[in-house]
Amino acid sequence: MDCYQILDLVISALAALGTIAATVTALYLAYWQDKPKLKVAVYKAVTVGGGKPWPESVAISITNRSKFPIQIDLMGWTFPKAPGCVCFAFLPEHLYSNGVKGSKIPFSIAPGEKSPLFSIPWNDFEETLHYMNSNDDGTVRREIQRKKVKFYVSTPRSDKNLLFDIDRKIMDAFVESLNQKESIKKD
Secondary structure: OOHHHHHHHHHHHHHHHHHHHHHHHHHHHHHHHOOOOEEEEEEEEEOOOOOOOOOEEEEEEEEEOOOOOEEEOEEEEEEOOOOOOEEEEOOHHHOEEOOEEOOOOOEEEOOOOEOOOEEEEHHHHHHHHHHHHHOOOOHHHHHHHOOOOEEEEEOOOOOOOEEEOOOHHHHHHHHHHHHHHHHHHHO
16 A cells, blocks of 8 residues: 555544544534523522511522523423422422512523512422321431422423432421421420
8 A cells, every 4th residue: 555545544544533523513413402591599588678577488590591492381390200200390480580479380491591480488388298207107307307308390291300400508407397296296
């Protein structure tokens, strides 16, 4: 073989590798292009103004990072590692949306936009925790102790719920609620 044949062989091999790399990249981008991308923050907040004491709440903010509008059908708490993936949905009439009781769910978020700020009064949140604990077969208790509670969003663009971490203070409230229930049982 002369050097021209070797050079031709190397160039052909590089062209084949380039074609394979371009195909894999195109497939990867096509797959992720239609996936919803959301940024969700779930945290403890205090509503200032009005009379004191200022009310505490769980605040939820959702930002659409996708290049297309996303419809949100449902939101709530879930235990994804639990058998049967236990979920607790928020009823729209119990959520506050920008400070007004009764949110509009489902709703859409335009690309790059934020949803209205949703909130749940802290007392309502604690009632929810007690309800979750009272209807437990042991699954919820185990997942709370492991701090495996997630916030979920359901959207028609995804076949699975989108899961998000929640703030440490909210997670601690789940554990504290569980511990209160266990101490009541012992008494």
